Amino acid sequence: MRLLTHNMLASNARGAVTGYPLKLQAVKWSTKEVEPNPYFLRGILPKLDWPALVAATHALGLPELLPEAPPTDAELSAEGAAEEEGSALRCLHRALLEIHIEEGTLVCPDTERCFPISRGVPNMLLHEDEVRN
Amino acid sequence: MWYLCVFYHRLLDYRRPEVQSLAELFGGPGAGDAVEWRMPENHHADSPFHLVRLPGDESLAAQIANRSLLVKGIYELWGHGATYEELEKAVREYPEERKLPYLTPESTFKIVVDSFGKVISFPEQNEIIKSLTYIPFKGRVNLKKPDHKFFVMETDDYGCNNGLPPVVQRTTFFGREVGAADRHLLPTYQLKSRKYIGPTAMDAEMAFLMANQGLARPGKLVYDPFVGTGSILVAAAHFGAMTMGADIDIRVVRDGRGPDCNIWSNFEQYKLPEPLCVLRADNNVPPWRPGLKEIFDAIICDPPYGVRAGGRKSGGRKLIKGTVAPYTVPDEKRDSHIPSTAPYSLAECVHDLLHLAARMLVMGGRLVFFFPVVREDGVTNLAKYPEHPCFKLIATCEQILSMRYSRVLLTMVKVGPYTEVVEKAAQERHREFRENHHKWMEEGNLHSAVFSPAAGQAADGKPFIDRDSKPKYRGKYV
Numbered sequence: 104m105r106l107l108t109h110n111m112l113a114s115n116a117r118g119a120v121t122g123y124p125l126k127l128q129a130v131k132w133s134t135k136e137v138e139p140n141p142y143f144l145r146g147i148l149p150k151l152d153w154p155a156l157v158a159a160t161h162a163l164g165l166p167e168l169l170p171e172a173p174p175t176d177a178e179l180s181a182e183g184a185a186e187e188e189g190s191a192l193r194c195l196h197r198a199l200l201e202i203h204i205e206e207g208t209l210v211c212p213d214t215e216r217c218f219p220i221s222r223g224v225p226n227m228l229l230h231e232d233e234v235r236n
Numbered sequence: 237m238w239y240l241c242v243f244y245h246r247l248l249d250y251r252r253p254e255v256q257s258l259a260e261l262f263g264g265p266g267a268g269d270a271v272e273w274r275m276p277e278n279h280h281a282d283s284p285f286h287l288v289r290l291p292g293d294e295s296l297a298a299q300i301a302n303r304s305l306l307v308k309g310i311y312e313l314w315g316h317g318a319t320y321e322e323l324e325k326a327v328r329e330y331p332e333e334r335k336l337p338y339l340t341p342e343s344t345f346k347i348v349v350d351s352f353g354k355v356i357s358f359p360e361q362n363e364i365i366k367s368l369t370y371i372p373f374k375g376r377v378n379l380k381k382p383d384h385k386f387f388v389m390e391t392d393d394y395g396c397n398n399g400l401p402p403v404v405q406r407t408t409f410f411g412r413e414v415g416a417a418d419r420h421l422l423p424t425y426q427l428k429s430r431k432y433i434g435p436t437a438m439d440a441e442m443a444f445l446m447a448n449q450g451l452a453r454p455g456k457l458v459y460d461p462f463v464g465t466g467s468i469l470v471a472a473a474h475f476g477a478m479t480m481g482a483d484i485d486i487r488v489v490r491d492g493r494g495p496d497c498n499i500w501s502n503f504e505q506y507k508l509p510e511p512l513c514v515l516r517a518d519n520n521v522p523p524w525r526p527g528l529k530e531i532f533d534a535i536i537c538d539p540p541y542g543v544r545a546g547g548r549k550s551g552g553r554k555l556i557k558g559t560v561a562p563y564t565v566p567d568e569k570r571d572s573h574i575p576s577t578a579p580y581s582l583a584e585c586v587h588d589l590l591h592l593a594a595r596m597l598v599m600g601g602r603l604v605f606f607f608p609v610v611r612e613d614g615v616t617n618l619a620k621y622p623e624h625p626c627f628k629l630i631a632t633c634e635q636i637l638s639m640r641y642s643r644v645l646l647t648m649v650k651v652g653p654y655t656e657v658v659e660k661a662a663q664e665r666h667r668e669f670r671e672n673h674h675k676w677m678e679e680g681n682l683h684s685a686v687f688s689p690a691a692g693q694a695a696d697g698k699p700f701i702d703r704d705s706k707p708k709y710r711g712k713y714v
Contacts, residue, residue: 104513105513107513108480112525113526115522123525137509143457150531152525152527200512221490224490225516227518228486228516229518229575232563234521
C-alpha cells in the first residue's frame with residue numbers, strides 16, 4: 104500500500120464519525136522504484152490532504168521527507184526537478200508513490216477498529232455487524 | 237483530411253469508437269467528436285473499408301492507427317474504382333503534389349496487394365503490381381524496411397453465402413499507408429501464457445480495447461473496482477497509466493496461487509510497473525475518506541453480472557434476508573472472523589459503480605464497463621442502458637456471447653460535477669436497495685434468463701437448433 108492510498112482511505116464502520124485520517128502502524132515497509140511523472144504529481148497535489156500525508160511520513164520515522172507546507176506548482180514544474188535528488192518533486196514522489204507498506208495496520212481514529220495490511224494489501228472490508236444501515 | 241480506414245473484420249461495433257477515442261487521446265479534447273465517417277459507395281455498413289476524416293495532420297492519423305487494435309491500416313487514398321481502368325483514371329487525376337513527394341529517387345518503397353473476401357494468387361499479384369506502371373515510381377524497392385508502403389486492395393463479388401458482409405460491387409483501392417495496428421501485442425499478452433488468471437479474466441484484445449476507450453496513457457490514474465486477477469489493469473499499465481484496483485475477494489487480490497502467481501506477478505511477467513495499490517474493499521460500502529473526489533482519470537471494469545461470476549457485497553446474507561436477528565461478533569473472535577457477504581444484484585452493482593464514477597472521476601474522465609443484455613430468438617433486445625446526470629454515454633459496442641445474451645461495452649464521459657444533490661439522491665437509492673434486497677435480486681436475474689431452458693426446446697429435451705447448411709452472414713458474431 105502506498106501513502107497515496109493511505110491518503111484516500113477512511114474507516115466506514117458503524118460508529119466512525121469521519122473515520123479519518125487512519126493512524127498508520129507499519130511493521131514492514133519497503134521502497135519500490137517508480138518512474139517520476141511531474142504531470143501526474145501536479146495533478147494529484149490539490150486532491151491530497153497534506154497534513155495527513157506528512158503525519159504518515161512521521162509515523163514511518165521519516166520526519167525530514169516532507170515540509171509542513173505543500174510544494175508549490177512552480178517547485179514541481181522546475182526544470183530538472185525530476186532528476187535532481189532531494190528536489191521537492193522527488194520527495195513528494197517518494198512519499199506518495201515509492202514507499203510501500205507491506206505489513207501493518209490502519210487504525211480508525213474514532214472507533215479504534217483495526218484494518219490489517221498484509222502482503223501489501225489493506226483489508227478494508229467490514230464485518231457484517233459493522234455495516235451502517 | 238479524408239483517409240481510407242481499413243479494419244480487421246472482427247468486433248464490428250468496436251471499430252469506429254476506438255478510432256474516435258484515440259483521436260481524442262492524441263488530438264486533445266473535442267478531436268474525437270470532430271471525426272467524420274463515410275462508407276465507400278455500395279459498401280455494406282459492416283464492410284471493413286471506411287472513409288474517415290480526421291482532424292489535425294497526418295501524424296495524428298499515424299498515432300491513431302499505430303495504437304489501435306482493430307485498424308488494419310489508415311491510408312491516404314490515391315484512387316479507387318470498380319475496375320483497374322477506373323482505378324488508373326482516379327490515380328492519374330490525384331494531384332501530383334500529393335503523389336510526387338513519395339515517389340522520389342532517394343526513397344525506398346514497397347507495394348502490397350491485399351484483398352477482402354477473396355484470395356489473389358502470387359502470379360496475379362505480380363500482374364496487378366506490374367499494371368501500376370502509370371505511377372512514376374523513381375525510388376528503389378525495399379521489401380523489409382521501405383520508407384513508403386503502397387497498398388492495392390480489392391474486394392470482389394464473392395457471393396453472399398460465405399459469412400461475410402454482402403458486396404454489391406467490386407471495388408479496388410490504391411493508397412499510401414499512413415499507419416497500421418501493432419497486433420504483436422496480442423500474442424505477448426494472450427491469457428494462455430499469463431501466469432495468474434481467473435475464470436473471468438478479460439481477454440487481452442478486449443482489455444486493450446477497453447484501455448483505449450478509457451484513454452489510458454502516462455500520467456493518468458486508472459481504477460478497476462472489480463480487479464480480480466488484474467487483466468484490465470495490465471492493459472492500462474501497458475499504455476503507461478498508473479493503476480489501482482480493488483476487489484471484495486481477498487484470496488484473489490492478496491494470495492493468488494502462491495508467491496510467484498498473483499496479481500503482482502502478472503505485472504512482473506510483462507515488465508510493467510505494478511499497481512500503485514490493490515485493496516480489498518466493497519464497492520457497496522466504499523472506504524473513501526470524506527471530501528475525496530475527482531481523483532481518477534478513468535474507471536475501467538467488468539462488473540460481476542451474475543452469469544459467470546456473481547457479485548457479493550458486505551452485510552451478511554442472513555442479516556439482510558432477516559433470517560437472523562442483528563448480532564455482534566464477539567470481541568475475542570473478531571481477529572479471525574470471516575465477514576459474511578450477501579449477493580449483489582446487477583442493478584445495485586451498476587448503481588454503485590455510476591455513483592463511484594460520478595464522485596471519483598475527474599471532469600471529462602471516462603467510465604468504461606460491460607453491461608449485459610438479454611437476447612431472444614437470436615436478436616438483441618433493445619436495451620435501456622444505465623443513466624446518470626453526471627454522465628454522457630458516447631459509445632455502445634455489442635459483443636454477442638451466445639443465443640441468449642450479449643455484453644455491451646459502454647463508454648461514458650463525466651460531463652457534470654458531483655454535487656450535494658447527486659450525493660443525496662445516491663444515498664436515498666442506496667437505502668432503497670438495502671431495504672428491498674429481495675425484490676432487486678429477483679428482478680433482472682440474468683442468470684436464469686441465460687441458463688434456463690429455451691422456449692424453443694423440443695419435447696425430448698434436446699435443444700432446438702436451426703441448422704442451416706449454408707453459412708449465412710453472421711454480422712456481429714465475428
